[in-house]
Amino acid sequence: MAPTATTAAVSIPLPSRPPRLDAVVAADDAGEFDFSDVFGQLPSVKEGEAADWGQPELHYVADTLVICSRSHSLVGPSPRPSLRVGCPLEECEAGDDAGGEDSDFSDAVDVEQQQEFDDTTRKLGPGDFELLNLVGQGAFGKVFQVRLKGSSDIYAMKVMRKDKVLEKNYVDYMKAERDIMTKIVHPFIVQLRCSFQTKTKLYLILDFINGGHLFFQLYRQGTFSEDLCRVYAAEIVSAVAHLHSKGIVHRDLKPENILLDADGHVKLTDFGLAKEIEESDRTNSYCGTVEYMAPEILLSKGHGKAADWWSLGILVYEMLHGMPPFTNRNKNKLQQEIIKGKLKLPGYLSSEVHSLLKGLLHKDPSKRLGSGGSGSCDIKRHKWFKCINWSKLDAGLIQPKFVPVVQGRACIANFDEKWTKLPAQDSPASTPRAADIDMFQGYTYVAPNVWLSGSSS
Structure with missing residues (x-):
């Protein structure tokens, strides 16, 4: 498909590995990577947190040190074992x-x-x-x-x-x-x-x-602007709505499972945890990546399509703030935060995206945005998406402001x-x-x- 853009695309060279957060801050302060109109500002990090954010986690297997980090590759990252089940x-x-x-x-x-x-x-x-x-x-x-x-x-x-x-x-x-x-x-x-x-x-x-993983671009830039996030989120909504129409729940939505093509459009991938279920059915499998798992999965109450909309809410929050809303290195404490913790919304975000996040991150799946009789249509009609023409979106006619640097179909630079x-x-x-x-x-x-x-x- 050949998208037509009303706004000039922005391309920047990508490093071979995501830099440390402090390196990104230093570069941004120098003006070298100042694309705040496209990517948004870097997330605020409390003193002492910068060294931990996005850094590799260490664990031992049979007395052998294993280093795992979230990186970009077609099969996703080398995951964080303590948070993945x-x-x-x-x-x-x-x-x-x-x-x-x-x-x-x-x-x-x-x-x-x-x-x-x-x-x-x-x-x-x-x-x-x-x-x-x-x-x-x-x-x-x-x-x-x-x-x-x-x-x-x-x-x-x-x-x-x-x-x-x-x-x-x-x-x-x-x-x-x-x-x-x-x-x-x-x-x-x-x-x-x-x-x-x-x-x-x-x-x-x-x-x-x-074009690389969405996570890599997020890790590289810190946050996305609401305009860029809205296009990515809309394309994800379209993909997930299609899956749901086929009776499929993805169950592992996260930035590492979202690729960007050469034109900057998202491509949802990795269906290793996807499951086919009937409209009214529930499945009790405990699977996914904890930061993105819905409360009903953690509580083993049975989950359905609404679990994907929770994960979408986590994704949107992370794209706009740089980190998921619930984070803790202790797995049990993280689970309790997801189940019982109060959602804290950054004040610099618009009231429209606040409304969307509150709807998607409702802990009761029956009251969650997208779980009603109209399904994904309720999400598509939300005021944050009012500027999205969904027919043009699916036709590839809404061009994201960021286009990855890709030198031909065989390029592996990302x-x-x-x-x-x-x-x-x-x-x-x-x-x-x-x-x-x-x-x-x-x-x-x-x-x-x-x-x-x-x-x-």
Whole structure:
């Protein structure tokens, strides 16, 4: 889509790693990165907090020090383990799939009943793609930038080891992620193009989105202006409303799971915790990232679509203030703050966004904005969004004021160098037991469109 902009876009070069907060302040004081009309002012930080905000967390596993931080990569950050529960790609395992081993990238495609498609699609395997760069790594495997052989088409390939999936008992999550993504086509959601498997691994082929994570831009700038935040929030609302219309709850909305494309539009990603539920149903799973989890999830009272609107409220608050409304390094205290704590709204925000946040962050899900009979329409009609033309938004005709620096479709400048500097190698994995093979039956999928037309065999 070719957006038309009434306001000139602003582009700034991005660092290879997010700087410390004090470095951002120093640069802003010098006028080097003064885009306050686009990004807003830096959040106020109490004395002694600057060294902790956004810095890596340390913990020990089997007496080995592990450093985890929120960084930008296609599979999201290396997460904060003390605040995360039940989440796929939960931690980076030292030495796992570290590269430098003999590759099994030519591993034969597992024998599986292929779905029926038209003549423009065909059965694919790992050998149909050329590995270009490593752009992310997690507990289950890696994410690569790849090129479809015989074409100039660039994609992201998410590779998950079956033995690791089985070891952590995440088979249902992996299958649910693949199943859900086959049902989604939306301008603000990353598109699944196909999936396949070998005897040892699962593969997802996704659109390659290379503008960086929303979190990275937020971390880089401190806060967003209300105008920029409004466009991002509106695009997220549109994406989540589409998911809900399909009976899908995302359950892990956060800045790390929101990418920016080359035009600056958001792309919602990572459906590893998404779930399909009926309109009136509730699910009792305790999962997600604690800072963004709704009170009803923490209380195990059963949750539905309203949990996503709570997470949206946390996102909007964080985009405008630089930090979530409820923060505490102690997990139990953080949970109690979310359940019982009073929402404190910054005085410098407009009354309209105050109203929106109060509605989205209502602790009673039945009274939360977006949970009524009109669903997302109540959010879209809110006075803070009165300047948004939703039809133009979905058509890509409302251009965000910030456009990432992207030099072509293959550009990887907005991915963390700790991944991109490693060898692009798909490491070998052990073959699961014969008794476990059937658990992955039916994983193969090719999107019913013409994206493969013209590619070589």
